[in-house]
Amino acid sequence: MKILQALFFPPEQPGGVSSMVPYIQERFNDMDVEMELFSLPKRIRNKGSEEITFHTFDHTPYIGNKLVDKYIQTYRDYLWWTKMRINKSYDIIHAHHPIAAMVMKRVFPNTKLILTLHSSYERELTLNKAIKVGSIEHQFLTKIYRELEATADRILTVSNAFKSYLAEYVEDVSRIKVIHNGFDEKRFRPIAHENEVTQLISVCRLVPAKGLDVLLKACARIKAKGHPFVLHLIGDGPIREDLEKMAQDLGLYDDIIFYGYMLHPEEFMPFFDVFVLPSRAEAFGSVFAEAALCQLALVGTNVGGIAEQIEHGVNGLLVPVEDDKALADALETVIIDPDYRYQLARTASDKAKRDYSLERVIAQLKKVYREEL
Incomplete structure (x- = not known):
């Protein structure tokens, strides 16, 4: 079995999925499962130029918005990098970011695609006061969930709470399976100590x-x-x-x-x-x-x-x-x-x-x- 783990951030990125997946790769490789990692290097910017289309909504009314334009360009860049770097096939592709998922299905339409949704970009932006609920940016980003539902063969997420959040934006939330994140006990373990303060x-x-x-x-x-x-x-x-x-x-x-x-x-x-x-x-x-x-x-x-x-x-x-x-x-x-x-x-x-x-x-x-x- 050949599996590609498609990340957005490079594996050396600290915290969250980027630091967890390499340990998953290590365990699967030990079981003689061929697993590789792929991500978009930070230096890749404004390289892609292919036309981007979505199957479940028309994104053209959103063009001209700074955040939307940046998202579309990142999609193009990831697509450009994927086509340039990947020249082999896989049995399964497991994507850990919406852009990675959409790109991989576009490049490998006949390969089974699993997507894990780890967090909500629009909710983070809202809480950080970068966008408002109902804004152009918020509308665009929440429409992406329906696109992902139509794109992925299987959708996973990391908590029941986040699955409930997604229910507002997908047609069939029952398709989404919850698998909590996992951690290597060799990395995170207690050390005896005593602090006065x-x-x-x-x-x-x-x-x-x-x-x-x-x-x-x-x-x-x-x-x-x-x-x-x-x-x-x-x-x-x-x-x-x-x-x-x-x-x-x-x-x-x-x-x-x-x-x-x-x-x-x-x-x-x-x-x-x-x-x-x-x-x-x-x-x-x-x-x-x-x-x-x-x-x-x-x-x-x-x-x-x-x-x-x-x-x-x-x-x-x-x-x-x-x-x-x-x-x-x-x-x-x-x-x-x-x-x-x-x-x-x-x-x-x-x-x-x-x-x-x-x-x-x-x-x-x-x-x-x-x-x-």
Whole structure:
């Protein structure tokens, strides 16, 4: 069996699917399944020029919009790169991005195409205040889901919450199967340590959708109560300067460390105590499972895939979106009670090993691949 995993971002991209799929490839290759990876290099820009058409809607009324034009050009570039680089056939192509899926079906119309939808571009843009619901950009991006439904032979997604979100934009949501992301326990594992002051960590792109402004307000509340802590923020993004200024304004400058971009944060994540991320939306939230495998206590918002991973009070704490007081109360609970924190972390680790192991994903994918042959 020959399988192509078609990514958008290169495999060395940190976090999420781009960092997970190479480990899937490694496991399948060990089983004598020929699996290759393909992606669009960042340097490929404005190379493609082929005419783009969609089968389920007319995209021409959207032409002239900056975001739509960029999306179409990226489609052309991926198509150009695919035709130039791939000169062999496969039994199955598994795409992990809408553009990759549409291109692969166009180039290989007779090859079985499986698509995993990992996140929602339009929802991310909306939460980051880049577009508005109902705008030209939002209309175009949500129409892509119906196109994908007509294009792919099989559609997978990463959480029941995201499957429910997609129901508004596809004709038959029952076709979509949920396979949660899986993680290699060799990469994410606990390390015995003891911190005199509670160490909080958050790993994400610094964008409004991640709710880090809410986290800083919560930290200000905790500090006002006299609870010592250090918050480690790993990641970079367009609002970093705003967050740094906010930290100064809230008197948190000495309590927060901004690391910026880091290629392998999992290498020292196990040395912290609490993982916290008050996202405004998450299709799955892979970093929670990663932190759980490192045996950190989890604190997150009651949204999307986060709520599917955390059972409040059992393997972590959930708080409402945008509620800095509730977030501060949750963080205070795990800061002042190390035994409870440890209990949550152990339970979270056990669940992650059981539900999000890479072996489980391999078994589920193997079954899907065989069904499509």
